[in-house]
Structures are given as structure tokens and as C-alpha cells.
Amino acid sequence: MLEDIITLSKQLIKLPSISPLDLGCQKIISKRLKKIGFCIENIKINDTNNLWAYKGTGKTLTFLGHTDVVPPGNVNDWNTDPFNPVIKNNFLFGRGSADMKCALSAMIIATESFFKKFASISGRVSFLLTSDEESLGNDGTKKIIEILKSRNEKINYCLVGEPTSNLKVGDVIKNGRRGSISAEIIFYGVQGHIAYPHLANNPIHSSLNAIKDFINLKLDSGNNFFQPSSLQIFYIKSGKKNITNMIPSSIKVGLNIRYNTEITQEKIIMEINKILDKCKLHYQINWIFSGNPFLTNSGFLLKTVKKSIFEINKFIPKLSTSGGTSDGRFFTCMNSEIIELGLVNKTIHKVNECVKINDLYLLSKIYTNILKNLFI
Numbered sequence: 115m116l117e118d119i120i121t122l123s124k125q126l127i128k129l130p131s132i133s134p135l136d137l138g139c140q141k142i143i144s145k146r147l148k149k150i151g152f153c154i155e156n157i158k159i160n161d162t163n164n165l166w167a168y169k170g171t172g173k174t175l176t177f178l179g180h181t182d183v184v185p186p187g188n189v190n191d192w193n194t195d196p197f198n199p200v201i202k203n204n205f206l207f208g209r210g211s212a213d214m215k216c217a218l219s220a221m222i223i224a225t226e227s228f229f230k231k232f233a234s235i236s237g238r239v240s241f242l243l244t245s246d247e248e249s250l251g252n253d254g255t256k257k258i259i260e261i262l263k264s265r266n267e268k269i270n271y272c273l274v275g276e277p278t279s280n281l282k283v284g285d286v287i288k289n290g291r292r293g294s295i296s297a298e299i300i301f302y303g304v305q306g307h308i309a310y311p312h313l314a315n316n317p318i319h320s321s322l323n324a325i326k327d328f329i330n331l332k333l334d335s336g337n338n339f340f341q342p343s344s345l346q347i348f349y350i351k352s353g354k355k356n357i358t359n360m361i362p363s364s365i366k367v368g369l370n371i372r373y374n375t376e377i378t379q380e381k382i383i384m385e386i387n388k389i390l391d392k393c394k395l396h397y398q399i400n401w402i403f404s405g406n407p408f409l410t411n412s413g414f415l416l417k418t419v420k421k422s423i424f425e426i427n428k429f430i431p432k433l434s435t436s437g438g439t440s441d442g443r444f445f446t447c448m449n450s451e452i453i454e455l456g457l458v459n460k461t462i463h464k465v466n467e468c469v470k471i472n473d474l475y476l477l478s479k480i481y482t483n484i485l486k487n488l489f490i
């Protein structure tokens with residue numbers, strides 16, 4: 115079993131599938147799934163490869179993942195070739211090993227060994243893989259979910275293989291993620307000579323109160339699962355360097371809000387508009403929506419994942435909703451229970467990305483156990 119996971123992981127890591135490229139990873143996976151009776155749909159949208167594969171009927175579990183990786187960064191900083199997987203001191207090194215090609219291998223091998231033992235089940239196991247999770251996310255999971263929804267497909271359980279673990283595989287699972295929304299605001303003043311400020315309106319000075327109000331804005335107090343929603347300014351730009359005699363005509367401010375299930379996008383927009391209307395400047399605002407928050411605070415999938423980890427590892431995982439968004443967010447419109455469980459995330463997106471060999475074995479065992487506890 116472990117040898118199989120390592121072999122498949124190496125095959126996938128060898129393909130430098132920098133987002134949104136797939137470079138044949140999904141072909142390798144499709145072939146294996148087809149061999150054990152899965153229906154395969156390869157759905158290419160623009161430059162993104164997507165795979166929807168399923169076997170069985172009835173209550174459905176979807177393994178969700180991605181075959182793309184982030185660039186290696188400075189290759190000279192790596193101790194090994196990022197796209198030539200190497201095992202050293204019981205760790206497998208390579209770009210995408212932790213995020214998340216080895217987890218994909220663990221899912222595939224787990225599924226193969228599950229169906230070898232239980233030839234027919236009452237339920238459906240499926241895979242949704244994309245190659246644009248690390249880039250814009252426009253032509254991947256989001257689009258495939260739209261297609262599946264238009265076909266009236268039902269997905270009861272979504273198991274995301276993103277690296278959630280802290281020290282040992284399964285010690286932390288994610289049962290939710292915050293939502294994310296950004297805005298670019300342009301405040302307009304009146305341009306003029308810096309020596310004649312009474313003839314101008316300096317938008318930098320005039321917008322400062324609004325900016326301060328943004329920073330002090332208390333959106334909610336959080337809840338048992340989420341920290342309070344938080345607003346961060348990530349960008350302020352106005353004027354021109356070395357033009358020392360000019361009051362600029364405008365200032366641009368970028369802000370991002372990570373928000374929990376206590377507040378909605380509509381309420382956030384209302385709060386920001388209140389501040390904007392208080393300031394005496396003309397403004398323009400452009401909102402960018404990234405994703406809604408989700409929370410699975412109970413249900414059969416959460417119970418099953420906890421039980422399956424305990425049976426293998428003899429500890430109960432910690433629940434977390436920390437970190438950025440994940441493609442799991444696209445399943446909220448399917449009303450699926452969504453849980454994320456993957457490898458240790460210590461080295462993700464870094465140089466010398468690696469995973470512990472024994473964790474691959476454990477993760478695959480846990481995935482098989484989840485299938486068994488869900489369907490048998």
C-alpha cells in the first residue's frame with residue numbers, strides 16, 4: 115500500500131504542473147479510477163483541466179482536490195530538484211508533495227483498496243479535481259459545481275484533501291473557513307498647488323477619518339467556531355513621488371474583509387457604505403467577492419471523520435476554521451457537509467516542501483476508514 119502511494123506521488127510530482135497547468139496528472143488519475151469502474155468526465159475550461167469521476171449511486175461523497183502547484187520559487191534555494199521527487203530521512207521532497215499531490219495519491223490508493231474489499235456499496239464515491247486552485251479559481255471547482263447543479267446532482271459529503279494537519283496527520287481538521295470580500299475605493303478631492311491649499315481639497319487628508327473608521331470597525335464578536343471578522347487595509351496609493359508641489363486629485367484604498375458566519379456580505383457592504391457616506395468626499399467603490407464562509411458544526415461526515423481518525427491514530431482531531439479560503443467554499447450551494455483533512459502543512463508553498471512518508475500511509479488508511487464508516 116505505502117509503496118503504491120509513493121510511486122503514484124512521485125509520478126505526479128515529476129509533472130511540473132504549475133497553476134493552471136495539469137500536464138497529465140489527471141490523465142494518470144483517470145486511468146486508475148477507470149480501471150476500478152469509475153465513470154470519467156474530463157472537462158476542460160479555457161486553460162484549466164477538471165476531472166469529475168464517480169462510481170455507484172445514492173448518497174455521495176466527493177473527494178475534492180487539485181493537481182496544480184505553486185511555482186518552486188528560487189530553485190537554487192532547494193536542496194533537491196523540486197520536480198524530481200526524492201526520499202531523504204523518511205521524508206518525500208518535491209513541489210506539491212504536501213499541497214497536495216501526495217494527498218491525491220492517498221485518496222486514490224484508499225479508494226482502490228476500499229473497492230477491492232467492498233465490490234458494491236449503497237452510495238457513490240466521486241472525485242472532483244481541478245488545475246486552477248492555486249491561481250484565479252475561475253474555471254475550476256466553481257464552474258464544475260455549476261455544471262453539476264444544472265444536472266441536479268446531489269453531493270452529501272465533501273472531503274477536501276488540503277493540508278490541514280499541524281504536527282501529525284489528522285491532528286487538525288477544518289470544519290469551516292471564513293469568507294473573503296475585497297473592495298477598491300477611490301476618494302476624489304480637488305487637485306491644486308500645494309502652496310494654495312485653500313483652493314484645493316486634499317483627498318489624502320480628507321479620507322483619513324474614513325480609513326480610521328474602517329480600521330476601528332467592529333463587525334461581530336465571532337462565535338464558538340470563528341474568530342471575529344477582521345478588516346485589513348492592504349493598499350493605499352496617491353500622488354506622485356518627487357512631485358512636491360501638487361495636491362493630488364484622488365487616493366485609492368484597498369481593503370479585504372475575512373468574515374465569519376455571524377455576518378453576511380450585505381451587512382458588511384452596508385457598514386462600509388455608512389462610513390463612506392459620513393466622509394465629505396466623492397468616492398467610487400468596486401467590490402470583489404471571493405467566497406462565502408462555511409461551517410459544518412455537526413452531521414454524519416464530521417462524526418465519521420473524527421471516528422475514522424481516532425480508530426487509526428488513537429486521538430481526536432482538533433477542529434479549526436483558520437486559514438484562507440479553499441475550494442470547499444463552492445460546495446456551500448450544494449448544501450454539502452464539508453470537512454478538510456490532509457497532510458501536515460508546515461512546508462506548503464515553501465522551498466524544500468516535503469511530507470513524512472509514514473503520514474502518507476496513515477492518511478490513506480484514514481481515508482479508507484472514512485469510506486468504510488460512511489458506506490458499509
Ligand SMILES: [Zn+2]
Nearest residue numbers: 213214276277
Ligand atoms: Zn492546496
